[in-house]
Amino acid sequence: MKQQLARYLFGVIYAPLLLQVTVHAAPDTKSSKQQSSYELMSAENKAMQDDPSLNPALFWVGDGESLWHAQTGSKNKSCASCHGDIKKSMRRVATQFPKIIHGKLQTLEGQINQCREGQQGALKLAYESKDLLALTAAIAIQSKGMPISVKETPANKESLQKGRDWFNQRMGQLNLSCAQCHEERAGLKLGGSLIPQGHPNAYPIYRLEWQTLGSLQRRLRNCMSGVRAQQFDYGSPEMAQLELFLMWRARGMPLESPGVRP
Numbered sequence: 001m002k003q004q005l006a007r008y009l010f011g012v013i014y015a016p017l018l019l020q021v022t023v024h025a026a027p028d029t030k031s032s033k034q035q036s037s038y039e040l041m042s043a044e045n046k047a048m049q050d051d052p053s054l055n056p057a058l059f060w061v062g063d064g065e066s067l068w069h070a071q072t073g074s075k076n077k078s079c080a081s082c083h084g085d086i087k088k089s090m091r092r093v094a095t096q097f098p099k100i101i102h103g104k105l106q107t108l109e110g111q112i113n114q115c116r117e118g119q120q121g122a123l124k125l126a127y128e129s130k131d132l133l134a135l136t137a138a139i140a141i142q143s144k145g146m147p148i149s150v151k152e153t154p155a156n157k158e159s160l161q162k163g164r165d166w167f168n169q170r171m172g173q174l175n176l177s178c179a180q181c182h183e184e185r186a187g188l189k190l191g192g193s194l195i196p197q198g199h200p201n202a203y204p205i206y207r208l209e210w211q212t213l214g215s216l217q218r219r220l221r222n223c224m225s226g227v228r229a230q231q232f233d234y235g236s237p238e239m240a241q242l243e244l245f246l247m248w249r250a251r252g253m254p255l256e257s258p259g260v261r262p
Helices: 002-023 043-050 057-068 079-083 108-120 130-143 157-168 178-184 216-226 237-249
Strands: 099-101 104-106 205-207 212-214 259-261
Touching: 043 259, 057 079, 057 130, 079 108, 104 108, 104 237, 108 130, 130 212, 157 178, 157 237, 216 237
Parallel strands: 205 259
Antiparallel strands: 099 104, 205 212
């Protein structure tokens, strides 16, 4: 039964992709210009992202700025107690994550939770919770328009290679890798929609399909579910490694955080 289902899904999803590739040469995104998925959106969706009065993600940013000043935990400290003005201290911060901190690869969300535990004596915030998304968005927007600056270093080299391996590894019942869609077939169509290059330069994003703000890890788990693969856990080393590679791959691209996507 499982084999029959896999063959059916292959015929419905994967075979049309192969057919398109035989008709249209897939662009080589390794050598071609980086393209944000913003460029593939309709004029209406672009306007929603660009206009602060229309971008729904700004509600989370406002909540995050309030949380920045909220004293919490056993130490009764706020983020501002250590970092001061978010608009000054958090400039360019989001362009540098994931990064190695005290020997551990840390995403921005992971570092927020590390600060809560260590500096505030507070409980970690759950992934995809309103408060964690709000704080992440409030920090990320301080780097809006700035180039992603993740680089390969001796400290992150091993994690970066593991992230590259995850990106190129086939997985799931459909036996597909991230690279097969977002490099080999970027610019082609799947289900009537153009396949993007898969850059993470707008996260967290307000996705119209979700009707809420969501993280890059949520999007990655959606892709894994789409190819019928075992999803990486939120906050897992594998997620951090893949996120590191994606940010390195998008280095130089301006951050659009928080973005809007269909």
